[in-house]
Amino acid sequence: MSRFYELVTEHVRTLGGYIPGKPLKQAERESGVNCIKMASNENPFGPSPLAIEAMQAVLGECNFYPDHDISELRQKIAEHHKLPPEDVLVTAGSTSLLGIISRTLLAPGLNAITSERSFVIYRIATKAAGGRLVEVPMRDDGFYLDAITSAIDPNTRIVFLANPNNPTGTLVDAAALDRFLAHIPPSVIVVLDEAYYDFAQHFAAARGVEYSHSLDYVRQARNVVVLRTFSKVHGLAGVRVGYGLGPAEMMKYFARMRTTFSVSVVAQAAALAALGDEAHIHKALENNAEQSKLLSEGISALGYRVVPTWANFLYCELGEDAASVAKRLQAEGVIIRPLGPWGAPTAIRVTVGTPEQNQTFLRAFRQVMEKAPVR
Ligand SMILES: Cc1ncc(COP(=O)(O)O)c(C=O)c1O
Known part of the structure; x- marks a missing residue:
């Protein structure tokens, strides 16, 4: 038993911590390449x-x-x-x-x-x-x-x-x-x-x-x-x-x-x-409407199921271990979210980015999934 176990309230003992989207700098350190973050549903155009x-x-x-x-x-x-x-x-x-x-x-x-x-x-x-x-x-x-x-x-x-x-x-x-x-x-x-x-x-x-x-x-x-x-x-x-x-x-x-x-x-x-x-909000909303469609079509064209979105991210079912796909994507410079902690170990969540980011993601995704061991 660890030193402070008895001191901590019972419900805190079994409390799992939050696993956040990987910070950009950490991912870049790990992969040795420049990365884009499409993991935490943030605004790709920066702050207002x-x-x-x-x-x-x-x-x-x-x-x-x-x-x-x-x-x-x-x-x-x-x-x-x-x-x-x-x-x-x-x-x-x-x-x-x-x-x-x-x-x-x-x-x-x-x-x-x-x-x-x-x-x-x-x-x-x-x-x-x-x-x-x-x-x-x-x-x-x-x-x-x-x-x-x-x-x-x-x-x-x-x-x-x-x-x-x-x-x-x-x-x-x-x-x-x-x-x-x-x-x-x-x-x-x-x-x-x-x-x-x-x-x-x-x-x-x-x-x-x-x-x-x-x-x-x-x-x-x-x-x-x-x-x-x-x-x-x-x-x-x-x-x-x-x-x-x-x-x-x-x-x-x-x-x-x-x-x-x-x-x-x-x-x-x-x-x-x-x-x-209003201008910043409008820009983000217009980009999201257009780009979520393109991103979704790009992923679907490779044979994966994408749930139609009402937000600024896509849920995609890959049919294979999503954590491993996330690792391979990170090696290509793209951070997305594997959904194991949500109870969906074969699904990923991808934040809709700028047009350039989405193209980078689609290129990397195609490359990574072509190399996939089994489908
Ligand atoms: C459903 C939902 N609620 C709340 C939040 C948290 O937002 P905040 O940054 O204000 O804590 C998020 C962030 O991802 C979310 O997805």
């Missing part, structure tokens, strides 16, 4: 230029602690969504808010429910809070809402619903979610994780689908918390800022659980500027 300017402008104020109430940003987000500021809570990324929600609502004996092959942080946040995570089966690579409703018991406090889902990229449309919420008991909070909201909304408009009534649920003070982030379309993953929208009373409890001063001066300034950077 307006956010860069805003961050530079506040660097000289970093001797001061940040505004703990994040009032200016909260106000601006509230106006943006036409909600009262009391319904908005800003945190150091939505990952941090997932931890806060879990620690506020869960304890040993209580449980949260999500789908298999969904965002791995749900498992970590639930276990770290002492709760138990129930992962129900999928249907058609997406959330199977009836299975979630059936799994709810008197000890259930949270349902985590990633919409679109990471890593499969599937969508639950507004009508299906309306029906689902009608069956949720008042003892359960539904976390609607809309990290990829902008991409999904862009696709939905083009495809004639109604994506989300999430803000209406918040206005109706339903048992719902909507999660959004500045990490994706705004290009600020490295700055760590996201937010939740939900009933004011619930958000007040979550606010007590935040780490003091966790959203930095730089992060607050960046998010304020990025929120209004």
